Amino acid sequence: GEDVEQSLFLSVREGDSSVINCTYTDSSSTYLYWYKQEPGAGLQLLTYIFSNMDMKQDQRLTVLLNKKDKHLSLRIADTQTGDSAIYFCAENRGSYIPTFGRGTSLIVHP
Amino acid sequence: NAGVTQTPKFQVLKTGQSMTLQCAQDMNHNSMYWYRQDPGMGLRLIYYSASEGTTDKGEVPNGYNVSRLNKREFSLRLESAAPSQTSVYFCASSPLGSTDTQYFGPGTRLTVL
Numbered sequence: 306g307e308d309v310e311q312s313l314f315l316s317v318r319e320g321d322s323s324v325i326n327c328t329y330t331d332s333s334s335t336y337l338y339w340y341k342q343e344p345g346a347g348l349q350l351l352t353y354i355f356s357n358m359d360m361k362q363d364q365r366l367t368v369l370l371n372k373k374d375k376h377l378s379l380r381i382a383d384t385q386t387g388d389s390a391i392y393f394c395a396e397n398r399g400s401y402i403p404t405f406g407r408g409t410s411l412i413v414h415p
Numbered sequence: 416n417a418g419v420t421q422t423p424k425f426q427v428l429k430t431g432q433s434m435t436l437q438c439a440q441d442m443n444h445n446s447m448y449w450y451r452q453d454p455g456m457g458l459r460l461i462y463y464s465a466s467e468g469t470t471d472k473g474e475v476p477n478g479y480n481v482s483r484l485n486k487r488e489f490s491l492r493l494e495s496a497a498p499s500q501t502s503v504y505f506c507a508s509s510p511l512g513s514t515d516t517q518y519f520g521p522g523t524r525l526t527v528l
Contacts, residue, residue, distance in 0.1 A: 313455070336514055347419070347505050347519030348458075393457070401446065401465075401515045407457035 309406035311394050316412045323381040325409045327394030330375065334396040337370060338403060339379045342391040351379075351392070381411075389413045416441050419520035421506050427526045428496045436491040436523050438506030446509045447489035448473075448517065449481060451502040458505070464489055465511070496527045 310328040317323045329337060335356050340348040354361045354368045354377070361368045367380040381388055391410050395403035422437045440447065449461040460473030464483040478500060480492045489508075493500060503524050507517040 338516070340517075345522075347507075347521050348517070349519065350516050353514055353516065397515055401509065401511055402448070402460065402463060403515065403517065405458045407455065 309394055309396060309404055311392075311406040311409045313407065314410050314412065316414065317384050319384060319386060319413055319415050321384055323379075323384045323388070323411055323413075325379045325381075325392050325394075325411065327377040327379075327406055328375055329377060329394065329396040330404075331396060331398040332372065332375060333399045335399065336397045336403075337368075337377050338393075338395040338397075339366075339368065339377075340393040340395060340405075342393065342408070344390070348393060384411075384413050386413050386415070418442065419506055419508055419518050421504075421520035421523050423523060424521070425524050427528065428493075429528050430497060432496050432527075433492070433494050434496065435493075436504055436506075436525075437488070438490065438520060439488045440506075440508040440518070441487065442508060442510070442518065443486070444508035444518070445486075445511045447483065448507040448509070449479075449489070449491045450505045450507065451475065451500075452505060452522075453502050461491065461504075496525075498527045501525060501527045 338353040339351045341351045365382045369378045391408040393408045394406040419440045448463045450458045462481040467486045506520040509517045
């Protein structure tokens with residue numbers, strides 16, 4: 306099947322904003338998710354957006370959804386070294402089992 | 416609540432050996448999953464169990480078997496380990512309905528020599 310696409314790496318300076326992009330595949334996906342994986346740990350849900358929304362904001366996190374282009378983005382404001390992790394985009398494709406992208410490694414340097 | 420627990424955390428096997436990875440969740444979730452994570456490949460679904468008593472194949476089931484022992488526990492068995500099964504294995508659980516969020520365990524790092 307088609308893949309959920311993400312770039313593999315993103316490097317930012319501490320204090321800058323990070324924007325992680327994702328292209329998903331199924332316009333019928335009800336929910337789109339961002340998961341975070343810290344080194345040596347499992348994935349943890351960071352946030353999700355329902356498909357009838359264009360934007361969701363939660364403290365330093367902003368999720369933007371462009372349904373026409375099937376594009377999802379995660380913006381992290383004032384990025385800190387503790388934000389260094391792998392970020393996975395996922396969609397549910399009308400099923401209860403999400404399909405994950407390959408993950409974007411965010412590297413935050415001083 | 417402990418969430419999703421996995422044992423062991425690390426394991427080294429020789430080719431041909433067998434082993435069972437254990438997973439348990441204490442959140443009363445209906446669905447449980449086994450994934451493997453390989454560098455550059457993201458997460459790939461091995462098997463899942465929508466509810467107690469049912470199991471289904473995912474994307475990469477070959478070489479694995481599963482048992483949904485009860486609502487809490489879902490085990491993954493490698494009958495004859497191969498070097499291609501060197502990976503990090505994650506168990507996850509999810510309540511059916513709502514946002515279908517998955518809750519992941521800490522992973523088992525398996526090396527097959």
